[in-house]
Amino acid sequence: MPTKKILTESAPAPIGPYSQAILVDGKFLYTAGQIALDPKTGSLVSGDIKAQTRQVIKNVEQVLLAGGASLKSVFKTTVFLKDMNEFGAMNEVYSEFFSATAPARSTVEVARLPKDAKVEIEAVALVEK
Numbered sequence: 001m002p003t004k005k006i007l008t009e010s011a012p013a014p015i016g017p018y019s020q021a022i023l024v025d026g027k028f029l030y031t032a033g034q035i036a037l038d039p040k041t042g043s044l045v046s047g048d049i050k051a052q053t054r055q056v057i058k059n060v061e062q063v064l065l066a067g068g069a070s071l072k073s074v075f076k077t078t079v080f081l082k083d084m085n086e087f088g089a090m091n092e093v094y095s096e097f098f099s100a101t102a103p104a105r106s107t108v109e110v111a112r113l114p115k116d117a118k119v120e121i122e123a124v125a126l127v128e129k
Contacts, residue, residue, distance in 0.1 A: 001024060001025050002024075002025060002026070003022050003023065003024050003025075004022070004023040004026075005019045005021075005022060005023075006019060006020055006021035006022065006023055006029070006063060006066050006067040007019065007020055007066070008020065008062055008063060008065075008066035009039070010039060010062035010065070010066065011034065011039050011059045011060075011062040011063045011066070012034070012035075012037035012038070012039050012042060012059060013039075013042065014032065015037075015114060015115075018032050019032060020032055020063045020066070021063045021064075021066070021067050023067050023068070023127065026127065027126060027127055028124065028125075028126065028127070029064060029067040029068070029069045029123075029124070029125045029126075029127055030122075030123075030124050031060055031063045031064065031067075031122050031123045031124075031125075032063075032122060033078075033080065033120040033121065033122040034056050034059040034060045034063065034120065034121055034122070035052075035056060035059075035113060035114055035115060035117035035119070035120045036051070036052035036053075036055035036056050036059075036117055036118070036119065037055070037059065037115070038055070039059065039062070044115050044116070044117060048089070048118075049083075049086040049089045049090050049093075049118045049119060050089050050090075050092065050093050052117060052118045052119050053089075053090045053093040053094060053118075053119050053121075054093050054096075056117075056119055056120065056121050057071075057093070057094070057097045057121065060121055060122075060123050061097075064123065064125055067125075067127065068127040068128060069125035069126065069127050069128060070125070070128060071097055071098065072101070072128075073125040073126045073127070073128050074098070074103045074123045074124065074125040075103050075104065075124060075125065075126065076103050076104045076105070076123065076124040077098075077103050077104075077105045077106075077121055077122065077123045077124075078105070078106045078107075078108070078121070078122050078123075079094070079105060079106070079107040079108070079119065079120075079121050080107075080108055080109075080110045080113060080119065080120040080121070081107060081108070081109050081110070081118070081119055082109070082110065082112065082113055082116075082117070082118045082119070083109065083118070084107075084109040086118065086119075087107065090119055103123070
């Protein structure tokens with residue numbers, strides 16, 4: 001099964017030994033988890049869970065686009081939250097991007113995220129050809 005590494009400057013550069021996404025068999029795009037880093041500065045965006053969720057989804061979107069997919073073609077996401085008490089606020093922003101055909105989703109609370117981010121999201125999408 002052929003794979004292809006996806007890398008775009010429109011999303012934050014990886015902060016470790018991983019790819020922004022991997023395209024599998026030309027059809028399935030698996031993104032790495034994205035946190036609320038500003039792609040230009042590499043710094044965590046300031047603000048609450050809503051601001052961070054918005055930036056995270058924008059980062060995911062840029063990786064998807066670089067791999068030939070889009071938010072509309074996402075069929076599964078995993079959301080990692082630092083505090084499950086912020087689920088409602090995260091979900092409010094999430095639903096702005098994923099409303100008509102919301103993908104399957106898992107959401108889990110974690111002890112800590114890279115750079116002490118409040119949220120991290122990864123996605124799996126079909127490539128739109």
